[in-house]
Amino acid sequence: MNYKRPKADVVIIGLGWSGSTMAEELTRAGLKVVAIERGAWRDTSTSFPTTRDPDELSGSVRKEILQAPVTETYTVRNKVGQTALPMRKYHNLTLGNNVGGAGTHWAGASWRWLPFDHQPYSHVMQRYGAGQLVDGLILQDWGVTYDDLEPFYDRFEKIAGTSGTAGVVNGQRQPGGNPFEGSRTAPYPTPALERSRANVLFAEAATRLGYHPFPVPSAMIGAPYKNALGLNLAPCTYCGYCQLYGCGNWSKSSPNICILPVLMQRPNFTVVTECEVIRINTTPDRKMATGVTFVDSDGNIGEQPADIVITATFTLDNTRLLLLSGISTPYDVASGQGVVGRAFTFQTLSWGFMFFENEYLNPFMNTGALATQIDDFNGDNFDHTGLGFIGGAGIQSLSNQGLPIGMAGLLPQGSPQWGKGWKQAFQKGYQNYAQIQGQGTSFAHREQFLDLDPTYKDRFGQPLLRITFDYNENDRRSGRFIRDKCVEIAREMGATQVGGDSFADRPYSGYTPWDSSHVQGGVVMGEDPRTSVQNRYQQNWDIPNLFVLGASSFPNNAGYNPTVAVGATTLWTATAIKDLYLKNPGPLVRL
Amino acid sequence: MKRRDVIKGGLVLMATSTLASIYKPAYSKTYVGGSGAWRATPPPPLSVVDGSRLVYLTADEARLVGAIFDVLIPADELGMGATEAGCVTFLDHQLAGPYGTAAKDYKLGPVVEGLPQQGPQSIMTPAEIYRKGLAEFEQAVHAKFDKSFTDLSEEQKIAFLKSIESGAIAFDTLKSDQFFVLLLQNVREGYLADPMYGGNRDMVGWKLVGFPGAIYDYRDWIVSKRGKKIDIHPISLLGRA
Ligand SMILES: Cc1cc2nc3c(=O)[nH]c(=O)nc-3n(C[C@H](O)[C@H](O)[C@H](O)COP(=O)(O)OP(=O)(O)OC[C@H]3O[C@@H](n4cnc5c(N)ncnc54)[C@H](O)[C@@H]3O)c2cc1C
Numbered sequence: 050m051n052y053k054r055p056k057a058d059v060v061i062i063g064l065g066w067s068g069s070t071m072a073e074e075l076t077r078a079g080l081k082v083v084a085i086e087r088g089a090w091r092d093t094s095t096s097f098p099t100t101r102d103p104d105e106l107s108g109s110v111r112k113e114i115l116q117a118p119v120t121e122t123y124t125v126r127n128k129v130g131q132t133a134l135p136m137r138k139y140h141n142l143t144l145g146n147n148v149g150g151a152g153t154h155w156a157g158a159s160w161r162w163l164p165f166d167h168q169p170y171s172h173v174m175q176r177y178g179a180g181q182l183v184d185g186l187i188l189q190d191w192g193v194t195y196d197d198l199e200p201f202y203d204r205f206e207k208i209a210g211t212s213g214t215a216g217v218v219n220g221q222r223q224p225g226g227n228p229f230e231g232s233r234t235a236p237y238p239t240p241a242l243e244r245s246r247a248n249v250l251f252a253e254a255a256t257r258l259g260y261h262p263f264p265v266p267s268a269m270i271g272a273p274y275k276n277a278l279g280l281n282l283a284p285c286t287y288c289g290y291c292q293l294y295g296c297g298n299w300s301k302s303s304p305n306i307c308i309l310p311v312l313m314q315r316p317n318f319t320v321v322t323e324c325e326v327i328r329i330n331t332t333p334d335r336k337m338a339t340g341v342t343f344v345d346s347d348g349n350i351g352e353q354p355a356d357i358v359i360t361a362t363f364t365l366d367n368t369r370l371l372l373l374s375g376i377s378t379p380y381d382v383a384s385g386q387g388v389v390g391r392a393f394t395f396q397t398l399s400w401g402f403m404f405f406e407n408e409y410l411n412p413f414m415n416t417g418a419l420a421t422q423i424d425d426f427n428g429d430n431f432d433h434t435g436l437g438f439i440g441g442a443g444i445q446s447l448s449n450q451g452l453p454i455g456m457a458g459l460l461p462q463g464s465p466q467w468g469k470g471w472k473q474a475f476q477k478g479y480q481n482y483a484q485i486q487g488q489g490t491s492f493a494h495r496e497q498f499l500d501l502d503p504t505y506k507d508r509f510g511q512p513l514l515r516i517t518f519d520y521n522e523n524d525r526r527s528g529r530f531i532r533d534k535c536v537e538i539a540r541e542m543g544a545t546q547v548g549g550d551s552f553a554d555r556p557y558s559g560y561t562p563w564d565s566s567h568v569q570g571g572v573v574m575g576e577d578p579r580t581s582v583q584n585r586y587q588q589n590w591d592i593p594n595l596f597v598l599g600a601s602s603f604p605n606n607a608g609y610n611p612t613v614a615v616g617a618t619t620l621w622t623a624t625a626i627k628d629l630y631l632k633n634p635g636p637l638v639r640l
Numbered sequence: 641m642k643r644r645d646v647i648k649g650g651l652v653l654m655a656t657s658t659l660a661s662i663y664k665p666a667y668s669k670t671y672v673g674g675s676g677a678w679r680a681t682p683p684p685p686l687s688v689v690d691g692s693r694l695v696y697l698t699a700d701e702a703r704l705v706g707a708i709f710d711v712l713i714p715a716d717e718l719g720m721g722a723t724e725a726g727c728v729t730f731l732d733h734q735l736a737g738p739y740g741t742a743a744k745d746y747k748l749g750p751v752v753e754g755l756p757q758q759g760p761q762s763i764m765t766p767a768e769i770y771r772k773g774l775a776e777f778e779q780a781v782h783a784k785f786d787k788s789f790t791d792l793s794e795e796q797k798i799a800f801l802k803s804i805e806s807g808a809i810a811f812d813t814l815k816s817d818q819f820f821v822l823l824l825q826n827v828r829e830g831y832l833a834d835p836m837y838g839g840n841r842d843m844v845g846w847k848l849v850g851f852p853g854a855i856y857d858y859r860d861w862i863v864s865k866r867g868k869k870i871d872i873h874p875i876s877l878l879g880r881a
């Protein structure tokens with residue numbers, strides 16, 4: 050049966066952080082909003098009850114909370130000329146598949162990006178000139194600056210209840226915080242959590258080396274807090290079942306605890322779950338969006354008409370939906386023309402791995418983002434003259450794993466992986482293993498892009514999204530530089546065995562252990578329609594009633610995790626819709 | 641599900657069995673704000689695996705798996721071996737469930753082998769891999785010793801597994817080293833997962849490393865026990881030892 054739902058003012062596709070943040074703003078402004086979400090409804094108290102502890106097998110190992118490849122997967126190749134193949138099994142992108150999106154099971158590191166990260170082009174040109182860029186690198190400003198976004202960063206932190214220690218407030222340096230951060234108008238809503246033993250050793254070592262350690266701001270609520278929407282959040286208990294798990298404790302900021310309970314009080318809000326949007330509909334001249342078409346769980350085809358269409362399905366599906374719907378010009382790698390799928394980035398990870406002799410690191414007491422970091426080598430916080438690359442990484446001691454199956458192979462070099470010797474090595478290694486992550490920037494490149502796969506289809510017969518990605522020379526240079534810093538600090542921490550790794554030295558794979566889940570770009574915002582899909586308000590250049598939200602808007606990735614920047618840009622766009630677009634529907638930027 | 645071929649806009653819906661298993665029964669729901677009823681369906685109740693009979697493996701397969709697992713995780717002064725800890729029961733039930741059928745994998749074709757970095761392309765399920773892999777494992781043992789693996793000496797078992805691990809001894813069709821990786825992963829899972837899944841008897845795996853199990857509040861210890869040994873009896877779901 051094909052059916053049509055009653056028309057809404059706004060349809061939002063996907064109800065993760067982006068979709069629910071936008072829904073809250075627009076329903077508060079009185080608009081009738083319908084959200085369509087592929088996953089099932091999840092509410093904290095029923096779905097993640099504290100009366101029932103999580104377990105590692107169903108969580109981190111079998112990954113029951115994630116979007117399964119059978120539902121939708123992606124094909125991958127390193128470069129043009131290779132045949133892309135589907136990721137058939139669970140892979141590193143660990144996407145969300147429920148109301149709340151990946152925001153239900155994320156790790157929760159909660160960063161404002163540096164002012165540099167929003168205007169990398171202007172900044173690099175001014176300080177170094179074009180000679181600093183490796184061949185083929187794509188570098189462009191966002192059209193919106195840190196200063197434009199600051200009030201929205203602040204608002205999003207107050208929705209999320211972010212914990213942390215401020216480094217710069219109203220231009221004034223604050224003790225214990227990140228001295229390199231953009232100036233804030235307010236401190237973090239809740240205080241930073243206590244540190245792990247590994248974090249403390251890292252901070253001491255980094256200080257001795259002359260660096261500036263600070264607690265990583267996080268979604269782990271630092272004290273009882275009533276958020277900006279009036280919801281009560283509770284302090285984190287360091288339970289250690291965090292990344293890849295929902296938090297039943299009301300302690301990990303998520304759409305489920307921070308926004309949805311408010312939305313569900315509003316009669317002008319509706320969410321339709323377990324329906325997958327397959328197309329954004331437009332008028333025949335492609336000048337306006339008219340709504341969306343979706344498949345429900347019985348295989349029926351539904352249509353949701355709306356005056357405004359907002360896509361919030363995360364980087365990959367945002368790009369795929371535009372391509373499937375024939376909206377805006379797809380990127381063509383041969384000519385370098387076109388915009389959808391262009392400026393795709395990942396995250397350049399480097400690591401220092403270490404073992405101590407007689408520590409009790411008690412790794413099970415952790416959170417998804419229990420980390421202490423230095424930003425001395427992040428963004429453009431250091432002089433890159435003569436280094437041959439731009440960017441860098443946040444370098445952090447990360448205490449986010451203590452579950453035993455996941456640690457069973459983390460043994461000092463030369464240890465047996467099975468037999469009696471394994472038992473001895475595992476017993477010791479479990480308490481003595483620590484890691485330093487260099488979470489590196491990623492800049493776009495002409496040869497990194499997204500398009501539709503010519504061969505592989507999803508369960509509905511629609512083309513899968515194809516990822517063509519390998520690390521570029523800028524990533525390789527920055528990755529090695531950062532790896533050496535990780536190793537330097539690990540040695541200073543007193544570890545007896547230290548190893549380093551720079552992932553960018555090997556071809557990209559969606560299966561590298563300990564790799565990132567962050568992918569950005571493909572539907573980027575910008576100042577020029579020849580190099581961006583949307584204007585500075587995340588409004589489509591061609592279709593003024595279409596807005597695409599999320600990390601797909603970012604033409605570069607920072608040495609940070611993306612979500613608070615996603616929240617801030619979403620709030621910025623919501624304000625533009627309410628204050629500008631509704632008063633005068635049409636393009637918000639005229640060239 | 642009704643078969644529906646060409647639908648509006650030229651989309652083709654395929655009524656494959658994979659699709660049918662996802663889409664039955666209808667789960668789509670509409671939640672309207674202010675209407676009050678918006679609780680999720682609670683997760684299904686936890687239950688303990690019944691190890692009294694085999695559910696996927698044959699008795700011979702179970703004996704062979706047990707013999708292999710006990711070399712990978714042997715009994716010693718640090719705790720019981722894999723079989724006594726229930727790892728064979730664990731595996732048997734895993735193979736009979738969604739893990740065994742690779743229910744979450746993408747299985748549409750064409751199936752072709754790619755570069756290592758493109759990840760596994762085979763659409764064989766773990767249940768199928770074990771059925772075939774164990775048979776080929778035994779064949780390889782017979783070819784070398786003219787005996788069954790269970791009849792080898794401890795040293796012979798260890799040496800044989802090393803050559804499976806390195807791939808030095810090949811199987812007829814499967815890749816022996818990849819089968820080894822699966823065996824090792826699954827025995828560790830059995831030894832270290834919550835006991836309700838059939839393994840980790842008496843929480844032996846957790847006691848080995850001092851993992852406290854399903855504790856959800858460490859606020860009292862995060863500072864007071866920082867860098868210090870914590871002696872605690874672990875806790876499992878369903879209070880099963
Ligand atoms: C394991 C993990 C750890 C992470 N850790 C961090 C961290 O520490 N810090 C940080 O800042 N970020 C982190 N991230 C990233 C963070 O989770 C995302 O940036 C954030 O959740 C993005 O929110 P979103 O709403 O844009 O997208 P999502 O949360 O992905 O939501 C998109 C929603 O759209 C739905 N959807 C997709 N396609 C369709 C369709 N066709 N029709 C209908 N619905 C659809 C999905 O089901 C999903 O619910 C992590 C991510 C993962 C996976």
Ligand code: SF4
Nearest residue numbers: 285286288291296301
């Ligand atoms: S570590 Fe904290 S925030 Fe994370 S799941 Fe546990 S209680 Fe929740």
